[in-house]
Amino acid sequence: MLGRAGDAVTAPRRVRRVRWAVGSAAALALLCAGAATVAAARDDGAGHPAHHAAGAPGPPAADSADAGFARDMAVHHQQAVEMSFVVRDRTRDEEVRRLAYDIANTQANQRGMLLGWLDLWELPKTTAGQEPMGWMAGGGHAGHAMNGADGAGSAGSDHRAHDEPLMPGMATRAELARLRAASGRTAEVLYLQLMTDHHKGGVDMARGCARLCAVKAEKRLARGMVAAQQSELDAMADMLKARGAKPRP
Structure with a gap:
């Protein structure tokens, strides 16, 4: 009996240790993937001109x-x-919390890659006077200049005064x-929507x-984003349906 009681006490501790190990391994894998992707960007013609042979392409232009x-x-x-961390603390539903965890980890890692490339290319993370989405030919979004030192800025005052999405x-x-x-x-339904x-x-x-x-x-990263986020869109549609809701029109 004592042995069984001891097992019951230590079992949750073992589960916590396993979860921590799995989480640590996942985080390490994401960091390694990020480093490999930045290295790939350096090797495929996107690095600093000093690292290229004569005639090789230089880094992308700022525009x-x-x-x-x-x-x-x-x-x-x-x-x-940000939204994923918010919903994590606003619900105890494990399905939604797992989705939020996956999104937060994946997109934080990808964001690190994107900002790392800008550093590698010696380009600014923000550009004064350039509206968001202006780089998409014929598909620019009507916005204003972004502010913020780390690329997480917001739109100009006129834009945000009307509380429109950036x-x-x-x-x-x-x-x-x-x-x-x-x-x-x-919170679950609103987050999923x-x-x-x-x-x-x-x-x-x-x-x-x-x-x-x-x-x-x-x-390659962009194509991977399309596939992964489309899969998550399908999953979120099912999760909304299970909660008697649906995506917003």
């Missing part, structure tokens, strides 16, 4: 699709990470406030980069 996508998607991803799919300040104030099923909109905007951006970007590693 290129490569740089524009890296800047805009870094901002887009930052909000997805880029397609992004939540407004009012919507983020609603998510922070919600709990339980209400907001993240569905967010993914749709992100998929459109990633398809734009897959079509317009020149850096091979960035194009």
Whole structure:
């Protein structure tokens, strides 16, 4: 009997240790993947000119699709990470929390890659006077200049005064406030709806980069984003249906 009681006491500890080990391994894998992707960007013609042989292409220009996508998607991803951390604390539903964990980890890692490329290319993470999505030929979003030292800026004062989304799919300040104030099923449904909109905007951006970007590693990342986020869109539609809700029109 004593042996069984001891096993019962130590079992939760073993489970916690296993979960921690799995989480640590996943984080390490993401970091390694990020380092490998940045290295690939350096090797496929996107590094500093000093590292290239004569006649090899230099880094992308500041107004290129490569740089524009890296800047805009870094901002887009930052909000997805923020919303995922919010819902984690607003519900105990394990299915939603697992989805939020996956989105937060994946998009934080990808955001690190994008900002790392901008550093590698010696390009600014923000550009004064350039509207978001302007790099998408014929598909620019009506916005204003972005601010912020780390690429997680917001739109200009006129734009945000009307509480419009900075880029397609992004939540407004009012919507983020609603998510922070919600709990339980209400928070789950709102998060799934907001993240569905967010993914749709992100998929459109990633398809734009897959079509317009020149850096091979960035194009590969964009194509991967399209596939992964489309899969998550399907999963979120099912999760909304299970909660008696559906994506917003």
